[in-house]
Amino acid sequence: MKLRLLAAVLMLGFVESSWAQSSENRRQDIEIATDAGSSANSFTVLGATPRQEELVRAQIQVMQPDVYPQRIIFVRHWKYVETARIFQLHVPAGYTSAMFSHLASRTVFIDADRYVSDDSLGYWLAHELGHLAAHSASESEADKAARGLRARLKNERKTSAN
Ligand SMILES: [Zn+2]
Secondary structure (H helix, E strand, C coil): CHHHHHHHHHHHHHHHHHHCCCHHHHHHHHHHHHHCCCCCCCCEEECCCHHHHHHHHHHHHHHCCCCCCCEEEEECHHHHHHHHHHCCCCCCCCCCCCEEEEHHHCEEEEECCCCCCHHHHHHHHHHHHHHHHHCCCCHHHHHHHHHHHHHHHHHHHHHHHC
């Protein structure tokens, strides 16, 4: 039941938030996403602009998490709120409010209207990957698992700034 529900949500979010906007780009992105066979990059990114997708993939490549997401979905704010409600997830205000994860399907939802910068995207993405790695909904477990990932992001920034 949950899976069917998820599929419906995915279809909805996909059709409403991105397909209508740039069907050509989306189609190409999907082909690229499904062609990428390596385990590190075999997750799907939906609803993102080409730049957002590039950024997310680059950040995850740097973080090298133990557990990779299966898909990362950028959704408009209203859809994000709606999806959280459907999954009966509590999204703490001002905390992980720009993204949340559905553990069973290893899906990370990102509020495309709310994340503020590339750095904050990486910072909170690390938190969500922490949830996946710990396979836990606990915020402290996620933050603990995110520490190493954030350190890798930070190192990468230092290196590329030189
Ligand atoms: Zn969290």
